[in-house]
Amino acid sequence: MSNPTSNPSRNLNGKVAIVTGSSKGIGAGIAERLARDGASVVVNYARSEKEAAAVVARITAAGGKAVAVQADISRAEQIQPLVDATLRHFGRLDILVNNAGIYQLDSLDTITADSIARHFDLNVRGLTLMTQAAARVLPAGGVIVNISSGVAKSPSAQAHIYCATKGAVDILTRTFGAELGPRNIRVVGIAPGFVATDGNADSSEAYAAYFVPKTPLGRVGQPADIAAAVSFAVSGDAAWVTGCTIDVAGGLVF
Numbered sequence: 339m340s341n342p343t344s345n346p347s348r349n350l351n352g353k354v355a356i357v358t359g360s361s362k363g364i365g366a367g368i369a370e371r372l373a374r375d376g377a378s379v380v381v382n383y384a385r386s387e388k389e390a391a392a393v394v395a396r397i398t399a400a401g402g403k404a405v406a407v408q409a410d411i412s413r414a415e416q417i418q419p420l421v422d423a424t425l426r427h428f429g430r431l432d433i434l435v436n437n438a439g440i441y442q443l444d445s446l447d448t449i450t451a452d453s454i455a456r457h458f459d460l461n462v463r464g465l466t467l468m469t470q471a472a473a474r475v476l477p478a479g480g481v482i483v484n485i486s487s488g489v490a491k492s493p494s495a496q497a498h499i500y501c502a503t504k505g506a507v508d509i510l511t512r513t514f515g516a517e518l519g520p521r522n523i524r525v526v527g528i529a530p531g532f533v534a535t536d537g538n539a540d541s542s543e544a545y546a547a548y549f550v551p552k553t554p555l556g557r558v559g560q561p562a563d564i565a566a567a568v569s570f571a572v573s574g575d576a577a578w579v580t581g582c583t584i585d586v587a588g589g590l591v592f
């Protein structure tokens with residue numbers, strides 16, 4: 339019997355990846371890393387066309403292949419067109435990285451029906467419908483990566499709804515992994531600790547002051563730290579990894 343771990347590879351030549359929400363932050367880092375590994379990458383964005391074009395320009399300047407495709411993942415009707423555009427541009431789909439997500443602080447007092455809907459529409463419903471659309475065309479060997487958060491396992495009373503969405507993401511990583519395993523499609527969660535990104539730039543100093551002392555490795559995470567873990571998760575090195583979520587957090591317990 340052949341050993342599936344005997345030929346590990348980080349070589350993504352010929353593979354095609356969608357990274358949702360990759361005009362900025364962690365998603366941009368993941369898109370650039372997968373392109374550097376050899377994949378053709380669809381840089382998805384909702385609003386930031388210029389930033390998405392800049393990510394594509396950096397990838398192509400480095401010799402990679404990428405295209406920017408607009409689709410608001412929180413809107414169900416915009417999801418299939420993203421997969422269709424990927425097939426039109428690159429002819430196949432091998433890797434989906436469900437990265438697009440929003441986070442807002444809240445308290446029981448400030449939660450609104452609208453804030454619940456906005457978080458769940460993107461972080462949970464969007465991730466689910468993207469996975470459904472991708473799974474319909476992924477071949478054996480395909481990989482789905484869900485970007486979770488450390489708050490799924492150690493939630494904070496300062497962001498009830500965000501934490502709840504990431505808890506749901508971890509459950510979906512397990513259930514999708516179970517359903518897709520027999521097709522040899524893996525589903526892997528990556529749970530970042532605090533990472534300095536565009537999304538938290540306004541308060542990054544305050545966050546750093548709070549999180550760094552709690553982080554055994556003693557620094558703020560960078561998008562490249564998370565991208566390196568995604569590179570592993572989609573590679574042959576992770577051939578026996580599915581249905582679970584890997585902490586990439588410098589040891590931080592939130």
Ligand SMILES: NC(=O)c1ccc[n+]([C@@H]2O[C@H](COP(=O)([O-])OP(=O)(O)OC[C@H]3O[C@@H](n4cnc5c(N)ncnc54)[C@H](OP(=O)(O)O)[C@@H]3O)[C@@H](O)[C@H]2O)c1
Binds near residue numbers: 358364383
């Ligand atoms: N930063 C952290 O410390 C941290 C920690 C743990 C987990 N995470 C998770 O990591 C992921 C990325 O976080 P980040 O800090 O990199 O975020 P970010 O800097 O705010 O960037 C968010 C990205 O998602 C896109 N996006 C937002 N809404 C979208 C939608 N409806 N449809 C498609 N794309 C959308 C944005 O594009 P547009 O501007 O074009 O809308 C942008 O490219 C999220 O899932 C987050 O929960 C982050």
